[in-house]
Amino acid sequence: MENATFSPVSRVAICGGTHGNEMTGMYVVREMQRQEADQTGSVSITTVISNPRAVEVCRRYTERDLNRCFTKALLSSPITDSTPYEVRRAQEINALLGPKESQEAVDLLCDLHNTTANMGMCLIFYSLDWLTLHIYKYIQSNMTSAPVRALLMSSPKSEAYSLESVAIEVGPQPNGVLRADIFNMAKEAVDHTIEWLHKFNSGSTFEEGEVEAYTVVKSVDYPRDPTTNEITATIHPELQDNDFKLLQPGDPMFLSFSGETVKYEGEDLHPLFINECAYYEKKIAFHLAKKITVTLPSISVKKD
């Protein structure tokens, strides 16, 4: 593969508190603000608490999930008295860090999230972008405290419902709780990202190589009572906390409240976000993904 070159990545945004009950991101951002880490060498950093009203009340959102408000349609919708707070806030953030997909937008946006699932560190991408995938490879090689994996979402960028170039998910952590191990993981990933950008901007070449990533094939809902629509089972103890471990036909999947095991049927796939709190309202018990390998070209900064 040929070497690919990119313009310097000089404007970066680090966001936390996009979901107001995911504590890691907001405390990483506040600590960066306290340390006034807004300019480090070749990189200018903007730190943002994305949803301060939700942070204030320690809830995922106040009226609408902010992380679903960055579609083209919502970003350009006129503001009226009945516009939900999060749609207004999405437009504010888009004015501050974007506009999305424009020349004025920040070069890289990292949005820090938590999950109650045992996901370790998972970077979520919305496109096969060599630059962010190289950052992923760098974080993966340098992080020792947790497994680092990547999840590639397939929606087109303009329709992607969130703003970020990369979402950094860390878990397991209960909502409304701040664990030191999870805080340190996220902080380390941010530090490695900024370190990578300095190296890149100052002329380092990052060699070609392969990375693994997951792509979601489908989502699985909990078993439900056909009359009440209430869940009748939860994740089986043998599946719980085994995110990324291959799920094969016959493996226990759910355990009903009266004690019956529901087994998995279907092709071998990797379960992700098992028993994620925020997915109950979305009727998702877990995602099922397949693993792909992506070959990256070597990359370096574009010379003038």
Place this chain on the structure above:
Amino acid sequence: MENATFSPVSRVAICGGTHGNEMTGMYVVREMQRQEADQTGSVSITTVISNPRAVEVCRRYTERDLNRCFTKALLSSPITDSTPYEVRRAQEINALLGPKESQEAVDLLCDLHNTTANMGMCLIFYSLDWLTLHIYKYIQSNMTSAPVRALLMSSPKSEAYSLESVAIEVGPQPNGVLRADIFNMAKEAVDHTIEWLHKFNSGSTFEEGEVEAYTVVKSVDYPRDPTTNEITATIHPELQDNDFKLLQPGDPMFLSFSGETVKYEGEDLHPLFINECAYYEKKIAFHLAKKITVTLPSISVKKD
């Protein structure tokens, strides 16, 4: 010690959803309702979802912590338009299961709770009651899936802010999440309790013996910024998840966001409810308790 006798324990209430985001209790109660487990031999069981409005929105409470509404003052306060929902609901529950401390009250009330802390199963008592302590001993001898411990609160019963004779706390579980292992632990404890009551009511003698229990000595808050009052550290990784393990002077206690360790100073004590989600708003990082040994007399049912 002499044998102690008690009247039959024939009316029992099992409550869940006292905190609307603690999922175990509400699903144990719903499953008991589905199985119509309201009368099993010598025991009549009333099952209650304590705070249905909070359950509906999956929050701890809507206006006021229901578990702090069962004081004599609040139970007898007149209802006005501005009375919080939970105070009304406490009075409703008191009419249904009480009145508290009266002859008409249920003989035993078990209230099912969750904690985000690594507490295993912890039974919380408000008085040294031989009967409930014998149930604790029985559960402890028969549970294999988790350590079972007891916490003795010292407030007088009339001023105790909650209604229950015994609160069963199980964890760790994130709020808004339902884990099968934790569900099974709570269900097993309820089953053992009912089993014990049948044996007791039908004339079994429970032998004298000793049980261990914890009593809270003091609570410890997070380190805070003196100006903003925001927390500046979280639980140290070496303390996190080590509930009940003796904390000794010099042991790491907090890790600040900039990486400094704060060590414990003081007498040897046992930390409880470490990093419990609901305690952030109460400014409690964990409780510190001492261990006591209680000698129980043998007990049996009072013969007519």
